[in-house]
Amino acid sequence: MKNAIKGGEFLIKSTDPNDVFIPENWSEEERMIAQMCDDFIHTEVIPVVERMDKMEDGLMPSLLEKAGELGMLGMSVPEELGGMGVDFKTSLLATERLAMGFSFSVAYGAHTGIGTLPLLYYGNEAQKQKYIPKLASGEWKAAYCLTEPGSGSDANGAKTRAKLSEDGKYYVLNGQKMWITNGGFANFFTVFAKIDDDDTLSAFLVEADSEGISLNPEEKKMGIKGSSTRQVFFNNVKVPVENLLSERKNGFKIALNILNIGRIKLAAGVMGASKQAMTTGIQYANEREQFGRAISKYGAIRYKIAEQAIRTYMVEAATYRAGQNIDDAIHALMDAGLSKAEATLKGIEQFAPECAILKVAGSEALDYVVDEALQIHGGMGYSAESSIERSYRDSRINRIFEGTNEINRLLTVDMILKRAMKGELDLMGPAMKVASELMSIPETPEVPEGTLGAEFQALEGFKKAVLMVAGSAVQKLMQTMAKEQEVLMNISDMAIQIYLAESGLLRVQQLINQKGEEAAKVQIAMVKTFVYDAADKINKYGKDALHSFAEGDELRMMMMGMKRFTKTEHFNPKEARQLIAQTLIDANQYCF
Ligand SMILES: Cc1cc2nc3c(=O)[nH]c(=O)nc-3n(C[C@H](O)[C@H](O)[C@H](O)COP(=O)(O)OP(=O)(O)OC[C@H]3O[C@@H](n4cnc5c(N)ncnc54)[C@H](O)[C@@H]3O)c2cc1C
Numbered sequence: 294m295k296n297a298i299k300g301g302e303f304l305i306k307s308t309d310p311n312d313v314f315i316p317e318n319w320s321e322e323e324r325m326i327a328q329m330c331d332d333f334i335h336t337e338v339i340p341v342v343e344r345m346d347k348m349e350d351g352l353m354p355s356l357l358e359k360a361g362e363l364g365m366l367g368m369s370v371p372e373e374l375g376g377m378g379v380d381f382k383t384s385l386l387a388t389e390r391l392a393m394g395f396s397f398s399v400a401y402g403a404h405t406g407i408g409t410l411p412l413l414y415y416g417n418e419a420q421k422q423k424y425i426p427k428l429a430s431g432e433w434k435a436a437y438c439l440t441e442p443g444s445g446s447d448a449n450g451a452k453t454r455a456k457l458s459e460d461g462k463y464y465v466l467n468g469q470k471m472w473i474t475n476g477g478f479a480n481f482f483t484v485f486a487k488i489d490d491d492d493t494l495s496a497f498l499v500e501a502d503s504e505g506i507s508l509n510p511e512e513k514k515m516g517i518k519g520s521s522t523r524q525v526f527f528n529n530v531k532v533p534v535e536n537l538l539s540e541r542k543n544g545f546k547i548a549l550n551i552l553n554i555g556r557i558k559l560a561a562g563v564m565g566a567s568k569q570a571m572t573t574g575i576q577y578a579n580e581r582e583q584f585g586r587a588i589s590k591y592g593a594i595r596y597k598i599a600e601q602a603i604r605t606y607m608v609e610a611a612t613y614r615a616g617q618n619i620d621d622a623i624h625a626l627m628d629a630g631l632s633k634a635e636a637t638l639k640g641i642e643q644f645a646p647e648c649a650i651l652k653v654a655g656s657e658a659l660d661y662v663v664d665e666a667l668q669i670h671g672g673m674g675y676s677a678e679s680s681i682e683r684s685y686r687d688s689r690i691n692r693i694f695e696g697t698n699e700i701n702r703l704l705t706v707d708m709i710l711k712r713a714m715k716g717e718l719d720l721m722g723p724a725m726k727v728a729s730e731l732m733s734i735p736e737t738p739e740v741p742e743g744t745l746g747a748e749f750q751a752l753e754g755f756k757k758a759v760l761m762v763a764g765s766a767v768q769k770l771m772q773t774m775a776k777e778q779e780v781l782m783n784i785s786d787m788a789i790q791i792y793l794a795e796s797g798l799l800r801v802q803q804l805i806n807q808k809g810e811e812a813a814k815v816q817i818a819m820v821k822t823f824v825y826d827a828a829d830k831i832n833k834y835g836k837d838a839l840h841s842f843a844e845g846d847e848l849r850m851m852m853m854g855m856k857r858f859t860k861t862e863h864f865n866p867k868e869a870r871q872l873i874a875q876t877l878i879d880a881n882q883y884c885f
Pocket residue numbers: 403436437438439440444445446447471472473474475514522690693694695696697698699700778
């Protein structure tokens with residue numbers, strides 16, 4: 294993995310297939326952790342899902358405690374603080390597997406992610422010693438209080454205030470937080486508030502039994518009904534000064550960095566949920582007969598099954614590729630002398646654009662999967678008695694929290710352009726090269742050798758397409774670019790398709806290198822179909838963007854370039870999807 298590229302560089306550089314991690318290569322130990330999580334979900338959570346969704350008193354906290362006893366709450370916590378201290382990629386694997394537990398996964402994610410990590414990565418030794426072991430064991434449960442009625446996406450607009458007491462011993466907190474996951478039973482809150490008239494947030498570690506804290510009743514939600522979601526009120530709550538996390542005015546940075554982690558973890562989670570929903574749909578399609586045959590025999594249903602698998606497989610390839618990139622970055626930073634906590638934060642920050650991409654791609658893949666899995670169930674899918682109905686409702690939140698998908702799309706482009714401006718990412722050099730290529734007479738390059746030669750060549754074209762659009766948008770729109778959200782969304786959607794296509798290609802190429810073409814033939818069909826579709830999508834997004842800001846000869850020239858950069862070779866998508874679907878139907882479950 295030594296040659297791993299830096300965050301955002303996938304747009305301008307190519308990666309050797311042997312330099313990425315692929316999920317086919319999980320070690321024995323990692324597979325055992327995954328199995329432990331699967332067993333937990335199937336023995337402890339699935340049997341009580343109905344009771345969980347009815348919010349049976351004490352049930353969710355007791356499930357968290359059981360998970361704690363098995364070490365699952367301390368995956369990312371170092372051993373000296375009572376955790377398992379697994380690497381980042383393995384913590385993603387655990388998140389993926391535990392996500393098959395519906396609302397439990399939300400409680401788990403909030404506790405181990407946004408609830409515990411601010412303290413783990415920004416806390417001082419005394420703060421960590423005091424709280425982390427209790428959180429890792431499940432004795433205490435955690436929640437994260439950032440959102441307020443008036444500030445959601447604009448998180449730094451929060452109105453909750455903190456004032457230092459006259460004796461300088463504590464801060465007095467006043468304000469209201471909203472949509473707080475685990476709010477109903479958490480013992481420990483990380484609360485974001487502004488000190489006096491500060492323009493930026495600070496973060497505080499607050500014990501839930503402090504005087505002056507009160508809660509609204511549970512929110513009545515569309516899905517994840519078993520997850521506790523409360524408003525939390527702070528009325529003259531005294532927080533000891535030693536419970537300020539990190540430094541004054543560092544809270545917004547903490548919130549953002551923790552959200553980066555939350556985004557890639559969410560991608561891992563939705564993948565687990567996708568696999569589960571897909572299996573439910575495939576099993577139903579095999580059992581249900583209409584017109585004298587199992588509905589899994591019909592092309593319309595097979596198309597859905599294949600497409601669900603294709604999208605999930607690409608998100609999986611991209612998530613674990615990024616997970617390994619992050620682990621490599623963490624190790625390099627630790628070798629350079631940073632502490633584990635500092636290195637983890639910095640390592641993840643380096644791949645923040647990828648984390649935002651994965652959040653969007655994963656949550657939208659899941660929505661496709663549950664929607665079509667429900668459709669496969671026909672009327673039964675609409676019945677509250679079917680588990681797919683729950684999957685459908687539960688999935689929708691993923692496009693809203695951890696930064697809405699609109700905000701994450703905007704962030705993706707913003708972060709990449711900022712890196713380019715700072716000289717950390719040479720975007721303009723390659724963009725200028727593409728611009729000059731537009732002026733020259735187009736060559737017809739030979740298709741490279743190999744089963745995926747045409748697709749790797751298409752990928753190079755996709756990268757040229759996004760560089761052309763982004764490069765000319767920057768030049769044309771200059772200062773107003775940040776306000777041209779439609780164009781930014783187009784560029785972001787192009788980048789998302791490219792990251793998924795490249796990650797899928799690298800994964801399948803490595804698989805071919807290891808096992809040969811015959812063993813990888815279904816995976817080859819999946820990635821070929823994805824690239825074939827991505828070409829049209831990238832063309833459409835690029836076309837929309839170009840027509841939004843260019844005109845005349847320049848527009849015509851770039852449109853010709855766009856056509857050239859998104860050209861694909863002949864390919865039979867029906868045959869490919871039939872092969873993919875048949876494999877899943879034979880296995881009677883998601884099997885890649
Ligand atoms: C079930 C649930 C659990 C949650 N858990 C937690 C938790 O534990 N802790 C916590 O702090 N928060 C939590 N949240 C809050 C969540 O993070 C916010 O709902 C989310 O950030 C969006 O904020 P908002 O709801 O205020 O929407 P808004 O920010 O009002 O957004 C409304 C719409 O406008 C769009 N929009 C907003 N700004 C822009 C812009 N600049 N450009 C373009 N479009 C824009 C958004 O994308 C969205 O489509 C939770 C929410 C829910 C529903």
